Amino acid sequence: MSAPYAKLPRWADYGLIPLINLAVAFAVAGLVVLLVGESPIRAAGILIEGAFGRGQNIAYTLYYATSFIFTGLAVAVAFHCGLFNIGGEGQAYVGGLGVAIVCLSLDGTFPWWVNFPLAIVCAAAFGAAWAFIPALLQAKRGSHIVITTIMFNFIAASLMVYLLVGVLKPAGSMAPQTRTFLDGGQLPKLNWLIELFGGTIRSSPFNISFLLALLAAFLVWVLIWRTRLGYEIRTQGHSPKAARYAGIGEARIIVITMLISGALAGMMALNPIMGDQHRVQLDFVTGAGFVGIAVALMGRSHPAGIVPAAILFGVLYQGGAELAFEMPNISRDMIVIIQGLVILFAGALENMFRPQVQALFASISPRSVGVTAAKGEGG
Amino acid sequence: MTDAAIALVGINKSFGPVRANRDIHLEIPRGTIHGIIGENGAGKSTLMSILYGFYQADSGEIRVGGKPVKIATPNDAIAAGIGMVHQHFMLVDNFTVLENIILGAEGEALLNASIAKARAELARLERDYGLEVDPDAIVEELPVGLQQRVEILKALYRGADVLILDEPTGVLTPAEADHLFRILAQLKAEGKTIVLITHKLREIMAITDNVSVMRQGQMVATRKTSETSVEELAELMVGRRVLPRVEKSNAKPGDVKLSVQDLVVKDSRGVTMVRGVSFDVRAGEIVGIAGVAGNGQSELIETICGVRKAVSGAVLLDGRPVEVTGNADPGELRDRGLAHVPEDRHHVGLVLAFEESENAILGYHDRPEYLSGPFLDRADIVKDAEDKIARYDIRPANPHLKTANFSGGNQQKIVLAREMEKDPVVLIVGQPTRGVDVGAIEFIHRQLVAMRDAGKAVLLVSVELDEIRSLSDRILVMFDGRIVGERDGEASEGELGLLMAGVEKREAAE
Numbered sequence: 052m053s054a055p056y057a058k059l060p061r062w063a064d065y066g067l068i069p070l071i072n073l074a075v076a077f078a079v080a081g082l083v084v085l086l087v088g089e090s091p092i093r094a095a096g097i098l099i100e101g102a103f104g105r106g107q108n109i110a111y112t113l114y115y116a117t118s119f120i121f122t123g124l125a126v127a128v129a130f131h132c133g134l135f136n137i138g139g140e141g142q143a144y145v146g147g148l149g150v151a152i153v154c155l156s157l158d159g160t161f162p163w164w165v166n167f168p169l170a171i172v173c174a175a176a177f178g179a180a181w182a183f184i185p186a187l188l189q190a191k192r193g194s195h196i197v198i199t200t201i202m203f204n205f206i207a208a209s210l211m212v213y214l215l216v217g218v219l220k221p222a223g224s225m226a227p228q229t230r231t232f233l234d235g236g237q238l239p240k241l242n243w244l245i246e247l248f249g250g251t252i253r254s255s256p257f258n259i260s261f262l263l264a265l266l267a268a269f270l271v272w273v274l275i276w277r278t279r280l281g282y283e284i285r286t287q288g289h290s291p292k293a294a295r296y297a298g299i300g301e302a303r304i305i306v307i308t309m310l311i312s313g314a315l316a317g318m319m320a321l322n323p324i325m326g327d328q329h330r331v332q333l334d335f336v337t338g339a340g341f342v343g344i345a346v347a348l349m350g351r352s353h354p355a356g357i358v359p360a361a362i363l364f365g366v367l368y369q370g371g372a373e374l375a376f377e378m379p380n381i382s383r384d385m386i387v388i389i390q391g392l393v394i395l396f397a398g399a400l401e402n403m404f405r406p407q408v409q410a411l412f413a414s415i416s417p418r419s420v421g422v423t424a425a426k427g428e429g430g
Numbered sequence: 431m432t433d434a435a436i437a438l439v440g441i442n443k444s445f446g447p448v449r450a451n452r453d454i455h456l457e458i459p460r461g462t463i464h465g466i467i468g469e470n471g472a473g474k475s476t477l478m479s480i481l482y483g484f485y486q487a488d489s490g491e492i493r494v495g496g497k498p499v500k501i502a503t504p505n506d507a508i509a510a511g512i513g514m515v516h517q518h519f520m521l522v523d524n525f526t527v528l529e530n531i532i533l534g535a536e537g538e539a540l541l542n543a544s545i546a547k548a549r550a551e552l553a554r555l556e557r558d559y560g561l562e563v564d565p566d567a568i569v570e571e572l573p574v575g576l577q578q579r580v581e582i583l584k585a586l587y588r589g590a591d592v593l594i595l596d597e598p599t600g601v602l603t604p605a606e607a608d609h610l611f612r613i614l615a616q617l618k619a620e621g622k623t624i625v626l627i628t629h630k631l632r633e634i635m636a637i638t639d640n641v642s643v644m645r646q647g648q649m650v651a652t653r654k655t656s657e658t659s660v661e662e663l664a665e666l667m668v669g670r671r672v673l674p675r676v677e678k679s680n681a682k683p684g685d686v687k688l689s690v691q692d693l694v695v696k697d698s699r700g701v702t703m704v705r706g707v708s709f710d711v712r713a714g715e716i717v718g719i720a721g722v723a724g725n726g727q728s729e730l731i732e733t734i735c736g737v738r739k740a741v742s743g744a745v746l747l748d749g750r751p752v753e754v755t756g757n758a759d760p761g762e763l764r765d766r767g768l769a770h771v772p773e774d775r776h777h778v779g780l781v782l783a784f785e786e787s788e789n790a791i792l793g794y795h796d797r798p799e800y801l802s803g804p805f806l807d808r809a810d811i812v813k814d815a816e817d818k819i820a821r822y823d824i825r826p827a828n829p830h831l832k833t834a835n836f837s838g839g840n841q842q843k844i845v846l847a848r849e850m851e852k853d854p855v856v857l858i859v860g861q862p863t864r865g866v867d868v869g870a871i872e873f874i875h876r877q878l879v880a881m882r883d884a885g886k887a888v889l890l891v892s893v894e895l896d897e898i899r900s901l902s903d904r905i906l907v908m909f910d911g912r913i914v915g916e917r918d919g920e921a922s923e924g925e926l927g928l929l930m931a932g933v934e935k936r937e938a939a940e
Contacts (some may be wrong), residue, residue: 297793
C-alpha cells in the first residue's frame with residue numbers, strides 16, 4: 052500500500068520500458084548527429100545497414116555481442132550478490148593469459164576440440180583468480196570492491212604489457228603479441244549459421260564461442276534462480292542482514308560469487324583470442340569489460356535481458372564502425388557518445404519514464420497492473 | 431463549516447487495483463486533538479501522506495480553514511500550516527538540533543542569520559510550549575523522546591497550525607509518552623490542532639477529543655471520545671469483536687532449555703549495550719523481556735541467536751554451550767533447535783524481493799527436504815509454502831507473490847510459520863506484533879501460547895507492555911543493558927513502567 056507507483060505487467064517492465072529508453076537515447080543521439088551537420092535519418096540507416104545489412108555484418112555484430120554476453124553475465128552475477136564488479140576488463144585481460152597458456156603449449160599437439168575445453172577452464176580459472184584478491188579484501192577487510200577491482204584493471208594492464216613485451220613475445224618479433232596459434236588453437240567459425248538463413252560471408256570473426264556464451268547465459272540463469280548457491284547469493288544481495296540471520300557466511304558467499312563473476316569475465320577472452328586473432332595482442336579486451344556493466348544494467352541482470360542487450364551493443368559497435376567509415380563527420384568518438392547515451396538512458400535513467408508509463412497503464416486497464424506483475428523476477 | 435481546521439472531502443486514492451482510500455470525508459475542528467485509528471493497511475498513512483503532500487489524491491478536495499487548497503508537495507503542506515511528525519524521525523543524526531530545525535528553511539547561502547533567527551524562535555517556542563531541548567546538542571546523542579521533540583519543534587518552527595503525529599509513542603517509555611501528551615495538551619490550549627495516528631486505543635481514550643476509525647480504506651466512524659469506549663473502537667477497527675487478552679492456562683515449566691550467563695555485548699559502534707545479563711528460560715514457559723527500545727534487548731537476542739558476537743559470557747542451548755564469543759553460526763543453532771523470529775522482519779527475517787515460497791525456507795534452505803543435489807526442489811518448496819499458507823491463514827494465498835506485497839501481519843505470519851514449523855526447542859521472538867493488525871495480533875499471540883503449551887521454551891522481547899503482560903509467565907525488565915527486575919505475569923503496568931524507566935533497581939539481577 053505504501054508503494055508509490057502501481058506495478059507494471061512483466062512484458063512492459065522488461066520490454067516496453069527498455070524500448071522507450073532506447074528510443075529516447077537514439078532521439079538525443081540524433082540531435083548530436085544533427086549538430087555535426089549530418090542527417091540523423093541517414094545515419095540511423097547506415098548504422099542499421101552496417102549492423103544487419105549483409106550476412107557479413109550480422110556476423111560481426113554477433114561476434115561483438117559474444118564478448119559482451121560474457122562480461123555482462125559477469126557483472127550480473129556479482130550484482131545479484133550486491134557486488135559491483137567493475138573489474139571485468141582486467142579479469143578478461145588476465146583470462147587471455149589462460150587461453151594463451153593452453154594454446155601456446157598444446158596447439159600443435161591436440162585438435163581444437165580438445166584444447167577448447169582446456170582453454171575454457173584455464174580462461175575461467177585465470178579470470179577467477181584475478182577477481183579472487185579483491186573478493187578476499189572485500190570479504191575479510193571490507194575494502195570496497197569497486198575500488199579494488201578498478202585498481203586491478205590497471206594492474207592487469209601493466210602485467211599483460213610486461214608479459215607481452217617480454218615473456219610471451221616470440222624472439223625476433225617487433226610486435227607486443229604472442230605467436231600465431233596453430234590449427235589446434237583456432238576455433239571453428241559459425242559463418243554457416245548465418246549462411247543457413249541466406250546471408251553471405253566472405254570472412255568474419257564469428258565463432259563457436261557464441262554458442263558457449265549462450266550456454267553460459269543459460270547456466271547463469273540456472274545458477275541464480277534454481278540452485279541453493281544462487282538462493283544464497285540473492286539473499287546476500289538483497290539483504291546482507293537476512294543472509295547473516297539465515298546462516299549464510301558473508302565472506303564465503305562474496306568470494307564464491309566473485310570467483311564465478313571473474314570466471315565469466317575471463318571466458319570472454321576465448322572469443323577474440325581463440326576465435327578470431329589466434330594470438331594474444333595488447334588490449335584485446337577493448338573495453339568489453341566496461342560495456343558489460345551497461346549490458347548488465349540494461350538487461351536488468353537477467354540472462355534473458357543480457358543476451359539482447361549484448362546484441363544491441365554489438366549493433367552499436369559494428370554499425371558504429373560502418374557509420375564512422377561512411378560519414379567522415381562522425382568520428383569514432385561520436386559512436387562512443389551514442390553508446391554513452393544508450394547507457395545513460397537505459398542504465399542510469401532507467402526509471403525516468405516509469406511513472407508516466409505506469410500512470411498510462413493504470414488509466415487504460417487498472418486490472419492489468421499489480422495483479423499480473425506480482426510474480427517477481429526469475430520465473 | 432468555518433471552525434474546521436482541516437476538511438477532507440471525498441478523497442479517493444488507488445495504487446493499481448488497491449483502493450487505499452475510498453471516498454474519505456473528515457472534518458477536524460480547530461483546537462482539538464483528533465485521533466485516527468485503524469489496522470495496518472487501513473489507509474491511515476496513505477490519507478496523511480495525501481494531506482502532507484507525499485501522494486496526490488485521485489479525486490477529492492482538501493480544505494484548510496474552509497478554503498480549498500492544492501497540496502502537491504510537502505512544501506505546499508507546510509505553506510498551508512500543516513506539519514508532520516513522522517513515525518521514523520526525519521532528522522539528520524549528526525546535525526545539531528538547531529541545524530535540523532532550519533533544514534529545509536535555511537534561507538541564504540550563509541547560515542549565520544537563519545541560525546540566529548532560529549535560536550531566538552526556538553527560545554520562544556520552548557517558553558510557550560514547555561518544549562525544552564538544548565539547541566546545540568547533536569541529535570544522535572539525544573534520547574528518542576527528545577528527538578521526537580525536535581521533530582515537533584521543527585514543525586512548529588515552520589509555522590504549523592495543524593500537527594500530524596504518526597504513531598508517536600511507539601518508541602517512548604510510558605513516562606516519555608505522558609510527557610508528550612502533556613505537550614500536546616499544551617499545544618491544544620494554544621490553539622493548535624493535532625491529528626494523532628495510532629493503533630493504541632488507550633492513548634486515544636486518554637488524550638483525544640474526537641476519534642475517527644478507518645477500516646479497509648474507508649472512514650467507518652467518527653465519535654466523540656467521551657462518548658465511546660475501547661471495546662466499541664476495537665470492534666469498529668476490526669469489524670468484529672476482539673478478545674482483549676489471550677486466554678491461557680498456568681505455565682508448567684520443565685527443564686532449563688536456554689541459559690544466559692553474564693552476557694556482555696557491544697554494538698557496532700563499540701558501545702556496551704548488554705552489561706552482564708543472566709537468566710534462564712524453561713521448557714513450557716514464556717519469559718518476556720520488557721523495556722524501552724534501545725536498552726540492549728535487540729543486541730541480547732541477536733547474540734543468543736548467533737547473529738552478533740558477545741564480548742564475554744556464556745549461553746547454553748539445551749545444556750550445550752553456544753559459541754557466543756566466537757564463531758556462533760545461526761545456521762548451526764537453527765539445526766540445534768533454536769528458532770528466531772527477528773525484530774526487523776523487513777531486513778532480517780525476510781527478503782522482501784523474494785517470492786513468498788522462497789522466504790518460507792530462509793535459513794532452512796540447506797535442509798535436504800528442500801534440495802535435490804545443488805538445486806532447489808521447487809515443487810517441494812512451493813508445496814511446503816502452500817501448506818503453511820493454509821495453516822497460518824496467510825493472505826493472499828499465493829506462494830509466488832512477492833513478499834513485499836503482503837501486509838505486515840501476513841509477513842509476520844510467514845516468518846512465524848517458518849520458525850514454528852521445524853519443532854524448535856527454544857523459540858526467540860522479537861517484537862512479534864510490530865506493525866501487525868489487530869486481527870493478526872490475536873492469531874500470533876495464540877500461536878505463541880500454543881508453542882509454550884507444546885513444551886517449547888519461549889523468550890519474548892517486546893516494547894509493547896500490554897503484549898508482554900498478556901503473554902508472559904515471567905517478566906524481566908531491561909534497562910541500560912541490565913536486567914533491573916523480575917516480576918511474574920501479573921505485575922502491574924505502573925510497576926513495570928517504573929522499572930523500564932530505570933527508577934527502581936531494587937531487584938537487580940546480579
